[in-house]
Amino acid sequence: MTTEQREFQAETRQLLDLMVHSIYSNKDSFLRELISNASDALDKLRLESYRDKDLDVDVSDLHIEVDIDKEARTLTIRDNGIGMSRDEVIDLIGTLAKSGTAEVRKKLKEAKDAAASEELIGQFGIGFYSTFMVADKVTLLTRKAGEATATRWESSGEGTYEISDVDGAPQGSSVTLHLKPTDEEDHLYDYASESKIKQLVKKYSDFIAWPIRIDVEKRVKSEEEGAEDTVTIETETINSQKALWTRPKDEVSEEEYKEFYKHVSHAWDEPLEVIPFKAEGTFEYQALLFIPSQAPFDLFMREGKTGVHLYVKRVFIMDDSEELLPEYLRFIKGVVDAQDLSLNVSREILQQDRQIRAIRRRLTRKVLSTIKEMQSEHAEKYQTFWSQFGRALKEGLISDSDNRETLLTVSSFASTNSEEGLTTLAEYVDRMKDGQEQIYYMTGESRQQIESSPHMEAFKARGLEVLLLTDSVDEVWVGNVPDFDGKSFQSISKGEVDLDTEEEKKDAESKREEQGKEFEDLLKWMSETLSEDVKEVRLSSRLTTSPACVVGDEFSFSPQLEKMYKASGQFIPTSKRILELNPTHDLVTGLKKAREDRSDDPSLAETAELLYATALLAEGTELKDPAKFSRLLADRLTRTV
Structure with a gap:
């Protein structure tokens, strides 16, 4: 047997160091992680045997075994499930096969208390590493179903691990923890105790569908006087194996729901909301869904896992079934157990299945109605939900016209x-001014940038409310949604803005006509001077x-949207926008007078360019030629010194 020693990735070494040398509020969680992994392996083996x-x-006889060796102080979790190949062991355990490693290290260092650190461990999908909270050394022995050779992996969590091929090992996986010594103050964490392990399994893993077995000593008292009692070993199943989604809600405790959520999501936070659902009739199915309280780090990553687990008559079919909920609800965790699907169903079949489409519609409506109820009745919960998942939910405004x-x-x-x-939009509409027919909004990179934008000035002056949309998805959905409650959405940075009342319009019209004549020459000259950059110059x-x-035309792309498309590699044709001038501003009236007095002065064209550039900077747009702007500004400032 050849043993190979390897080093962890640099990121993994630093993460392990944090795990080994940090103190967490609940060390017990490691057992839940290992049993959940074993349960997944059994699910996958049964499914593969069907296919x-x-x-x-x-x-x-698929099952999970827990073996305690008190003298050696080892705890072993063993399953006869799907197992892993050598390459899978290296990918899944020897390295962190996920992006975001640097982020988890940063957040773990910044976490202010043990509970916050513990939540992050699960959030970033690194539950296996929790074993190093309680063990000096961890040994994994695994053989993948259908393969002859097993793989042995071992590490003390100090930067390296050993890996080797093994012959004659049973199918499945066993994880052996060489437990750290306990002391008087640490007696609560004696994981070489049968009673402790039974207690933890009952608390965290009672609902696991597979039997969790442990060998226990039974002392039988001798009936003969003076004879020694006999000790026998009996195997006990220490979990009830009752699927939570099949039980009425009033028969399931809040604690059971919490632990099942952690099992099915492989997360360490607690669910924000539990959604049990049962459908009878043409299609019979049950669902148990959860809204998490914390967004996973990969919520907006392409490779992030999405979807809920699919079962057929309590037989696991697949995890991360994207077809059961729309993509914008990818943060929802849980299970759906259908009664009438084939056990051989594939992802391709699911995409075409009429029953799956019906389940998807009903589950989507149920989740959205739960969020609506949360919004109206549990304000604090809703605020937590929106801060974590609002950006994802708004994607549905683009893709889900039905809802x-x-x-x-x-x-x-x-x-x-x-x-x-x-x-909310309903609250906005209730506050709208008399005669206001549109919901005003502006998109931008930050609230501060939008509020300081010149486009806001007239709206502030008139006390008109404006929605401040700073998420990247806002740039897209506002162009796809026609209205809310009969009120159309209007960008304050596009098209003409007419905020005058009917009475004001009469005076404004004659005033604009007068100003138009007064500034006609300036507008024409500036339009020609800036023709390479602007479509038109107007008051x-x-x-x-x-x-x-x-400002842009009514249907033009905003600068932020153009930036988004270009960043994603999509070609966007360059579009010219409109430069609007404030006819009452001293700079504009001064430029008009200068044009009248010295129309052949070449420095006036530079002033026009500077005026246009400052307008771009005010809205947060990058200049096409910042070096030229810097040179013109420096020259102009030099003349004033």
């Missing part, structure tokens, strides 16, 4: 009405203090 009839495996009204109703947005809180009705701003 591959040539696979030579025995599935007649768009509900999604609009349960969405919340920052607005100029409040410095900190969020508002503005939205500015009160800034000299100029740049």
Whole structure:
């Protein structure tokens, strides 16, 4: 047997160091992680035996064993499930096969208390490493179903691990923990105690569908006087194996729901909301879904896992079944147990299955109604939900037209009405001014950037509320949603803005006509001077203090949306926008007078370029030629010194 010593990735070494030398509030969690992994391995083996009839495996007695050696102080969790190949061991345990490793290390270091650190461990999918909280050394022996050679992996969590091939090992996996010594203060964590292990299995893993067995000593008192009692070894099953989703809600404790959520999601946070669901009739199925309280780190990563687990008559079929819920609800965890599907169902079949589509529609409506109820009755829970998953939920405004009204109703947005809180669209509409027919909004990279934008000036002056949309998805959905409650959405940075009342319009019209004649030459000259960059130069009705701003046509891309598309590698044709001037600003009136007095002065063209560039900077747009702008500004400042 050849043994090979390898080093962990640098990121993994630092992570292990944090795990080994940190103190966590609940060391017991490691056992739940190992039993959950064993349960998954058994699920996958049974499923593979259905799909591959040539696979030579025995599935007649699938189970999990817990073995304690008190003298050697070892604890072994063993299963006869699918097992792992050598490459899988290296990928899944020898390294962290996920992106985001640097982020988890950073957050673990920043975590202020043990509970926060513990939640992060599960959030980043690294539960296996929790074994090093209680063990000086961990040994894994595993043989994949259908393969002859097993793999042995061992590490003390100090930067290296040993890996070797082994012959004659049983199918499945066993994880042996060489437990750290206990002391008087640490007696609660004696994992070489049968009673302790039984207690933890009952607490964390009672619902596991497979039997969890342990050998216990039974002392039989001798009936003969003076004879010694006999000791026998009996095997006990220490979990009830009752599927939670088959039990009525009033028969399941809150603690049981919490532990099942942690099992099915491989997370360490607690569920924000539990959603049991039972459908009878044409299609019979049961579901037990959870809204997490914390978003996983890979929620917005392409490789992130999505979807819930699919069972057929309590037989595991697949995890991360994307077909059962729309992508924007990918944060939902749980199980769906259908009665009428084939055990040989594949992902391709699921995409076409009529029953799956019906289940998807009903589950989506159930989740959204739960969020709506949370919004109206549990404000604190809703705020937690929205802070974690609001950005993902808003993706549904683009892709799910059937549920768009509900999604609009349960969405919340920052607005100029409040410095900190969020508002719903219904609340916005209730506060609308008399005669206001549109929901005003502006998109941008931050609240501060939007609020300081010149486009906001007229709206602030009139006390008109504006939604402040700073998520990247906001750039897309506002162009796909026509209205809410009969009120259309209007960007304050696109198209013409007419905020005048009917009475004001009469005076404004004659004033604009007069200003139009007064500034006609300046507007024509600036349009020609800046023709390479702007579509038109016109007077503005939205500015009160800034000299100029740049606006788009009603259906043009915003600068942020253009930036998003370009960052993703998509070609976006360059579009010219409109430069609007404030006819009451000293810089604009001064430029008009200078044009009248010295129209052949070449420095006036530089002033026009600077005016346009400052308008771009004010809205957060990058300049096409920042070096030229810097040179022109420096030259202009030099003349004033």
